[in-house]
Amino acid sequence: MKSQKVTSNVPEPETEQQAASQPRPAEHGRWYADGCGAAFALEVLGERWAMLIVRELLLGPRRFSQLRTALPKISARVLTERLEGLERHGVIERQEVTEPVPARFYALTEWGRAAEPAILALCRWGLSARAHDPGIGVSPVAAVLSLKANYKGADGGDPITVGLKIGDARFVARLGETMEVERGDPAEAQIVLSAEQPMPILAAFYRQTGLSNLAGSLSARGDIAAAQAAIARFAFPDRLTP
Amino acid sequence: MKSQKVTSNVPEPETEQQAASQPRPAEHGRWYADGCGAAFALEVLGERWAMLIVRELLLGPRRFSQLRTALPKISARVLTERLEGLERHGVIERQEVTEPVPARFYALTEWGRAAEPAILALCRWGLSARAHDPGIGVSPVAAVLSLKANYKGADGGDPITVGLKIGDARFVARLGETMEVERGDPAEAQIVLSAEQPMPILAAFYRQTGLSNLAGSLSARGDIAAAQAAIARFAFPDRLTP
């Protein structure tokens, strides 16, 4: 990580053509000239798509193409730019693996992971405005984080482990005083919910209802009483706008 | 209760045609096509400056020129645009007063106020990255919210009331289990801190130190032991980046 010389907010008049392919604004990020921590956060994460990329990395490293799948409307160019910017700011880092097959992953740094509370808070705020529109897609990661954002604690009850299979994605969540979730095989979980798409799973939690009425698109395996208890540990924000 | 008739500045000249075939870019705010609450939040607050405008309104309604003062780098045009957008989305509302003198204020709606936790979380995340650069200005509101973002509770102690005078701004904070702060006259407070600029006040809290070494630019009045106790109730995040 190297620090850049910040010259001035006045763009240099055509240094050369190279400058055109290297976007300025996030260079050292000085849009706001505001010492507030939130302003600095927005210098780093305030560009379009940046926070959603971080969101997608919150549950573990992802590859370029996986990010594109999770964020279908982002273009390759913008994704490349954002990954560069986030890496330069120290939010993410590249990981090269040769293990099964050579590949490159993008992973959050420690600081990047620390952005989770802010992103979950934004998630709650967004949910407080309008129902989750089922017509709009949600990535598996977004769905799982949406649950995490609205977890209310075990309230003295025992921890419950919940496995989630959403398409190809596999998560294991542990619902204790806090909700911890990571990618992994749900084999050991007390309950496993499976669906091809994220929405049926979200709907089960949103409605604070049983799973039976979604049997068509969602399948549940395991202790059904534990499933009910698990669902009761989530509460979604009241809507503040009609 | 205001009449919320919007779409006034869009004349709609005989074009009642395609609404679905033409994906308008930012018109109805659909950049992301992502059902996640965070994505929706960013449709509303993700434009440059938008969150900082909300931040400035978190401690009470402000006038156009007051916002410009607090955010010196925003242009009148952009501020106008953002205020329109935030009003259209239901985050803020205009208030016309005729009281002392006819004036217009911008105030958060209930939903807008609900964004406070997200903004404070971003503030904490930004602070975890780098020291508050004293070379960069902070608005009085940003300074006070920065304190609120890092308040850790009374831990069994009695509430302490702290008055803050920052330039012309006047705040009263009550440090109980949570920190509540609003604009108001600090006359009744146990402690009153005064400074022309926000930074000396922030510095006193940041350093977890007494006030004596900042006597030049900061003045304190009241129970000095209470002041020490008050300062001890704040803890600022560890830096996660060097």
Place this chain on the structure above:
DNA sequence: CAGAATCCCATTCGATACTG
């Protein structure tokens, strides 16, 4: 003062094509 209206260029984006 509180904006609205114009002008206009730099930035940014999406689509497509290309490459190692």
Place this chain on the structure above:
DNA sequence: CAGTATCGAATGGGATTCTG
């Protein structure tokens, strides 16, 4: 697959001017 390169088009936003 994992990006680059290029290009045209849309947008953003600074500066300036106008108005109630």
